[in-house]
Amino acid sequence: MTDRTAASIADRAAAATPAGLTRRVRGLSDRAIAWLFIAPTIVLLLAINIFPLIWTVYLSFTNYRANRPGRVIDWVGTRNYERLLGSEDVWEYMQATAHFVSWTMIIQVILGLGLALLINKNFKGAGFWTTIILIPMMLSPAVVGTFWTYLYQPQTGIFSYIINAFVEVGPIDMIGSPGLAPWSIIIVDTWMWTPYIMLLSLAGLRSIPDYLYEAAEIDRANTWQKFWHITLPRVMPFLMLAVLFRGIENFKMFDMVVELTSGGPGSITELASINLKREAFEKWRTGYASAFAVILFVTVFGLGNIYVKALNRVKQ
């Protein structure tokens, strides 16, 4: 667009502005006009983000129950927090969440980067395979959870059938067995979200200039040295970003796991968010659930901040 065309558009826009409005705006400073523009967004943010957050913090110090509208709300101080932090069960939910988040991240980073390295070879049909690999990511988590319950079915599911084709161990109860259930959700999440890590890693790989590898060739670097000294450091910021997004998502994981295991057997796969929902909308302990939500928020926020600082250091 040339300067002349731009000026002409600006003139026409100015001419189209109603005279009354021009007069009113003319009296305002640039700063005031800027505030005018961002005010709706700020109001919206305050209404749907900040106010509920403050309200949740307030409720966390009360015995409020949303299913008893007429009841007087009593201030209970830090009782909800004391109960939460002193509860063995809550620590088990946090452990289950940490187990799920850590293993999904480790496995998905390894597989995602591996797949990205393969796809980056630009072999024949690479585009087709990229599309195929991306399909799970496009599905709804609830749908994925539901159909994996069928795949995991010990007698008729394909998962057990495939394992038995290699090792005859009989029907494998992935969802019902206390030892296997935590891995059943990790496998499904990995199946669904490894493509996401792959996609971001691929973006990182494609951003590495060829001259770096050419220089390494001249220096007679072997494949491992090229990977360790060029590929990995260059891809690392992308990988760390992917881990940040997926880590936060998995910390909040709910729908897929509820459909798959309902948090069972027992509470073995009951992640923090599943328990939070039970406390808030099944038991209706709104005050207690608010305190739990605040603890989870602070945890994610704190971990996220530490991680972002590390990410910035890697970028530098």
Added chain:
Amino acid sequence: MRTWKACLAAAAVSFIAATGAQAQEKQLTLCWAAWDPANALAELGKDFTAESGIKMNYEFVPWTNFADRFINELNSGGKLCDLLIGDSQWIGGSATYGHYIKLNDFFDKEGISMDDFAPATVYAYSTWPKGSENYWALPAMGDALGWIYRKDWFARPDLRQEFKAKYGHDLEVPKNWNELKHIGEFFQGRDIDGKKVYGMGIYTERGSEGITMGVTAALYAWGFQYEDPNNPYHMEGFVNSAAAVEALEFYKSLYECCVPPGHSDAYMVANLDAYKSGQVAMQMNWFAFMPGIAKDEDVGGGKSGFFVNPAQKIAASTLGGQGISVVSYSDKKDMALEYIKWFAQDKVQKKWWALGGYSASKAVLDDPNFPNTAPFAADFLKAMDGVKDFWQEPTYAELLQSMQKRIHDYVVADKGTAKQALDKIIVDWTEVFEDDGKL
């Protein structure tokens, strides 16, 4: 002339609009769970529409979402349901928080007597506080947990002979839980007609109420009590009594010995599926499903038999079933009461039973011919004589969720001992009652 035409047209439009609006208003929405009896009720409701001119709409929600969906509806003061057939455990909360209207005056005015309904159903489905004469619902659907078995398999001479040799008693309907387990063990992994079958389908569901309903079938048979009868809400020594520990251990042993692989999160539908597909010899399930089984093309027509929950120390069954209530937030309470008045009639109750619903009316149940009306009718009467229900407190959802967790942790996830699980239930329940000001 043109003015007259315009006036006529306007009058016609107004008339159509008015009658349309009236027709729009002459309808009720009844909310319940989506299952076989709900279809029977919809069929029955056609008679009400024919008699009253009130159209019936139905909102049937699958059992897994039933409580979540309708308790949220009540808590939010929603107007979706004019009539609600809510679970028996909801009565405390719904009465206390004003979700249901009290029906005493209406019953008095219309001559509806609670003496005309089975006492166990009136106590469980209608009253709050328990034992009082404050009625919040009309008993609508009597139900209890019973058992369904493959009568044709039990009748096979070779199996009967082998069973007798192994266990020393006949392969018949079990008289107690030990015999039930023998049968489960006997069929577990057995080859029948070239197909591998399993012992039984029991309730193990984690999310809503499944495993609690299943395990209480055993607990009640062992004489379980929720609290000290002389000291309300005192649970130590009752909930975790030696008999309760034994019953819970027994239920776990059934899970370990006799269910199909993957039966770790099973409730009504999973048990029905396992049974109808010929996978299990027995299933625990509500009497409500028995008419469907008796008519089923694969397992019905004499292939299936029915029996009441076996006794152990005492004869007792887990209560199911519901009462019908008028939602206080409805704008059509008068029409809803009209429906209840119609539903309470003897002739309607008889048709309700004939269509596959379980009437709680004495006009139906006390009929000398009632036990012969269906292969499960006599057992239904026996079951309703000894039903026991979960807490019906306003805080029932918290109490239930705690029990679900502790029992599932022990039975399915193999965590801790039965005593520890029951002890933890007492700790949880005590906290709930303390928070509610009951302790």
